[in-house]
Amino acid sequence: MKHIKTIETRNLCESAKKGGCGECQTSCQSAxxxxxxxxxxxxxxxxxxxxxK
Amino acid sequence: MIHQxxxxxxxxxxxxxxxxxxxxxxxxxxxxxxxxxxSREDILAAMKEKYVGKDGITEADIEECYxxxxxxxxxxxxxxxxxxxxxxxxxxxxxSGVIKALCLHIAxxxxxxxxxxxxxxxxxxxxxxxxxxxxxxxALDFLIANSGSRRNLEVDFFGGEPLVNFQVVxxxxxxxxxxxxxxxxxxxFTLTTNGLLIDEDVIExxxxxxxxxxxxxDGRKEIHxxxxxxxxGNGSWDRIVPKFQQLVEARNGQGYYMRGTFTHANPDFLxxxxxxxxxxxxxxxxxxxxxxxxxxxxxxxxxKAIVMEQYEKLAMLMLDKDKEGKPFTFYHYMIDLTGGPCIxxxxxxxxxxxxxxxxxxxxxxxxxxxxxxxxxxxxxxxWKGVDNTxxxxxxxxxxxxxxxxxRDCWARLYCSGGCAANAYHATGSVKGVYKFGCDLFxxxxxxxxxxxxxxxxxx
Numbered sequence: 001m002k003h004i005k006t007i008e009t010r011n012l013c014e015s016a017k018k019g020g021c022g023e024c025q026t027s028c029q030s031a032x033x034x035x036x037x038x039x040x041x042x043x044x045x046x047x048x049x050x051x052x053k
Numbered sequence: 054m055i056h057q058x059x060x061x062x063x064x065x066x067x068x069x070x071x072x073x074x075x076x077x078x079x080x081x082x083x084x085x086x087x088x089x090x091x092s093r094e095d096i097l098a099a100m101k102e103k104y105v106g107k108d109g110i111t112e113a114d115i116e117e118c119y120x121x122x123x124x125x126x127x128x129x130x131x132x133x134x135x136x137x138x139x140x141x142x143x144x145x146x147x148x149s150g151v152i153k154a155l156c157l158h159i160a161x162x163x164x165x166x167x168x169x170x171x172x173x174x175x176x177x178x179x180x181x182x183x184x185x186x187x188x189x190x191x192a193l194d195f196l197i198a199n200s201g202s203r204r205n206l207e208v209d210f211f212g213g214e215p216l217v218n219f220q221v222v223x224x225x226x227x228x229x230x231x232x233x234x235x236x237x238x239x240x241x242f243t244l245t246t247n248g249l250l251i252d253e254d255v256i257e258x259x260x261x262x263x264x265x266x267x268x269x270x271d272g273r274k275e276i277h278x279x280x281x282x283x284x285x286g287n288g289s290w291d292r293i294v295p296k297f298q299q300l301v302e303a304r305n306g307q308g309y310y311m312r313g314t315f316t317h318a319n320p321d322f323l324x325x326x327x328x329x330x331x332x333x334x335x336x337x338x339x340x341x342x343x344x345x346x347x348x349x350x351x352x353x354x355x356x357k358a359i360v361m362e363q364y365e366k367l368a369m370l371m372l373d374k375d376k377e378g379k380p381f382t383f384y385h386y387m388i389d390l391t392g393g394p395c396i397x398x399x400x401x402x403x404x405x406x407x408x409x410x411x412x413x414x415x416x417x418x419x420x421x422x423x424x425x426x427x428x429x430x431x432x433x434x435x436w437k438g439v440d441n442t443x444x445x446x447x448x449x450x451x452x453x454x455x456x457x458x459x460r461d462c463w464a465r466l467y468c469s470g471g472c473a474a475n476a477y478h479a480t481g482s483v484k485g486v487y488k489f490g491c492d493l494f495x496x497x498x499x500x501x502x503x504x505x506x507x508x509x510x511x512x
Contacts, residue, residue, distance in 0.1 A: 001121045001124075002114070002117065002118070002121075003077060003078045003080055003081040003114075003117070003118040003121055004075050004076070004077045004078075004081050004118075004121050004122070004125065005075065005076045005077070005510070006073065006074070006075050006125070006130060007074040007075065007076065007390060007505075007506055007509055007510075008390065008391055008509070009071075009072045009073055009074050009390040009391060010072055010390065010391055010392065010393055010395075011071060011072060011129075012070065012071055012072040012137075012395075012396045012399065012466065013070070013071055013129065013133065013136065013396075015395035015396045015397075016136075016137065016140065016395075016396045016397075018395075019395025019396055019397040019398070020395060020397035020398075022151065022153065022203060022397075022408070023153075023203060023204065023205050024394060024398055025154075025207065026153065026154035026207055026403060026404050026408060026409040028403060028472070031265070031267060031310050031312070031338055031384050032310075032312065032338050032340050032384055032385075033211075033245065033267070033312075033340075033422065033423075034171070034340050034341075034343045034423070034472070034475075035340060035341070035471075035472050035475065035490060035494070037385065037467065037468050037469075037471075037494060037497075037498075038394050038398050038399055038402065038403070038467070038468065038469045039388050039393060039394070039467035039468070039498060039501065040384060040385060040386075040387035040388055040501070041393065041394045041398065042389055042392055042393065042394075043389075043392050043393060043394055043395055043398075044205065046391070046392040
């Protein structure tokens, strides 16, 4: 598209089908300890599949 | 729902429910802003009047751009509807009864006397105490017994200052390592320390056993030493910085956060980030102070404007440092657009009180470290487990759709409803909203996504 560049992202609707394994890090546990935000968490299952490539 | 903003020279459009991120030109930016409220004819007429003839833009360009927006909508990447609410409770219930992380309060005492400490100098408004090995061992057994099929278990050694009780930390890690394989578990240990007691023994232990180490440093010496003083009133900066440098070097610069707190004394915290960088630290976290509004260290509305500007400058500094070949990490700007959390995580939040609990030196369980000392939030203990199901249910019901204020917020699937402790302290309810924190969070997300875009586009 000439006017729009779409950045590659994880499709959240798709993740509803397979998500929820629960292996990811607890949000603020090992870092900030005072504010919740989950955007900076990594998905353990996509991390593993990336590492195995 | 979409969110549009301009930052760092980019026109950015976020599609909230699909997670889509788009960088657009001015024409597309305007078309998208009108798309849901105006007709095709009206939009095209307005765009032609505004843009045709400028920078060689033709009527055909504008019609093509409109069609692109329609195409993105049809493919579910723009204006995607929110279909998650009906499944919110179900998604959170997926982990019901499973605990995967504990914050062990190894010491409710500290060798520093920081007036801004949310844990009241480590005492959590109670008696000074250290955790015994027996209590810690029972906590680890409790975690394993309640972790279901979860393999990765997180344990943070926290305080107060955990290194005043270092032998128990070492003994607990040795115990956990001796039983993790037979139970099919993988413990990930972290340690949060003010640095005063770091020595060769601590460094060797951290590098062998700790997945992450959180090191408390507020940046500039005068800022750090304003609050982070010993009981004689002496600043700690000169004593801890060389120890932190030694520890980080021994870890090859990996697996740590240099974590600072900014307060009313330093809303211009970028200067503190710069000091951390100059000292050779590249994995950084800088947090707004958690304090009651009448506390002199609390951030004010006037500070907020400064902080917002600092966040934008920080984002630009990160990109400048990338170009210099000296990249650094800022915890709140870490965002993996392709490998980030699934929708379950985005809806469910941090897991406090359900997947995550704090353990006091006496073995009492609380929803998280920030609730320790608030007696009514005591969930149970590590021997008999959770028996205060009324309070636990309050936390189990915490999801992004449980907070009416989040419904219209574009950032809700990046923050998942925010911190229950911040909400409680601001509003008296764990299902409330800490609006000051929300404003800062939204700014951080805008900056984080802009940095990710710039990096992905290689500009």
